[in-house]
Amino acid sequence: MILHMCGRAEWPPTDVYRPESLHVEGFVHCSDFGTVHLPANMLFTGRTDLVLLVIDPALLDVPVRWERPAVGPPEQPLFPHVYGPIPRSAVIAVHDFPPGPDGVFALPDSLARLG
Template sequence: MILHITPRDSWPAAEITAASLESEGFMHCSDPGTVHLPANRLFAGRTDLVLLEIDPALVGVPVRWEPGVPAIENGPWFPHVYGPIPAKAVVAVHDFVPGPTGEFELPEPLAKR
């Protein structure tokens, strides 16, 4: 599974898209071990987010594991989705709010896996 952070009011939708699809040619996603990195860097303080759990086999467009943007030397690679994500590929939706320390953590249902 891969994960995509989006505002709560953007879901549900027939397909998921992001501004980066037009500007960079792909949508940024993460895996359970890395989702906190972009969340804390890009969405600090936001309480209006959900985390979409996506089955990459159902996306229907290329998913490539590549360095983050901006790349971090010896840093993790992230799944980049090269097209919109159809709603049928979303297998679960999790509230995604900062924890008590103000930082994002993997939602408990995902952390238990």
């Protein structure tokens, strides 16, 4: 399973999910259970409206490539990038993703048991 975070207002789409990054960069940014907190804490500080989409890559009909981020040190972990729209049927669960009381994001307990 891979994870994608987005604002609660962006989900659910009518049929397929096409975030802005798909149009701008050509892929949908995703994470795995061990790395989702990294982009959340770097890019979404102060947001309280996030959800995590749990995506089953076997239900996608587009490529998923594990790649390093374009910016930052070369030793960064690989992240899954989905090279096409995500059908609503490939999202097997949606979890609220609020920051902790200290404002820091961490994998929700409900997902920690799965990862």
